[in-house]
Amino acid sequence: MSNLNVVEQALMTQSFQFAQVGNYESARKLMGLAERTKLLKSEIEAVDPVVAALMGAPRSVTGADNTYPRFWVERDVLRKMGLGRDGKSTYVHGIPKTDFNEVVRKLGELANENETFAVREFVKDVGMPDYHPYIVISVMEELGLLEATKRGTMRFIDRAAFARRATGAWQELSQRPIPKR
Secondary structure, X not given: OHHHHHHHHHHHXXXXXXXXXXXXXXXXXXXXXXXXXXXHHHHHHHHOHXXXXXXXXXXXXXXOOOXXXXXXXXXXXXXEEXXXXXXXXXXXXXXXXXXXXXXXXXXXXXXXHOOEEEHHHHHHHHOOOOHHHHHHHHHHHHOOOEEEEEOOEEEEOOHHHHHHHHHOHHHHXXXXXXXXX
């Protein structure tokens, strides 16, 4: 059941983060999902403890300790570690803080104008190596500031708060430990 524990904890953490910035509607929704996850976990355990134990056992390289992508700050570079196409190896990309800030600034401008945006079009318009804005978009998604609505389209979860929250992302990411490679 450790996988459902991880999901429940992640939902509660994100709910708390939304509440801290005044986005109480999203906080309530995520807390409701956390409660439903806990209920599901207890229902599975009640049906068959053996199945419940097996469900908690890690089965792949994307288990609780090997979740990808991972983000952290190393000196003045945001790093992203992702799982390779073979599903076993990993790769690391980086974006300098100045480029990160520029992508965040452009996303903030976009948030003032639109609820959604086409990722490829945005990446093309940024004018830096393609993987730089992709790293920023990916980390903003992980932080709960963006969500994929369909392939190639992202939506700002809270347009009004995006710029303020995204500006604090670097500080939040710099608190994370550097993962083992």
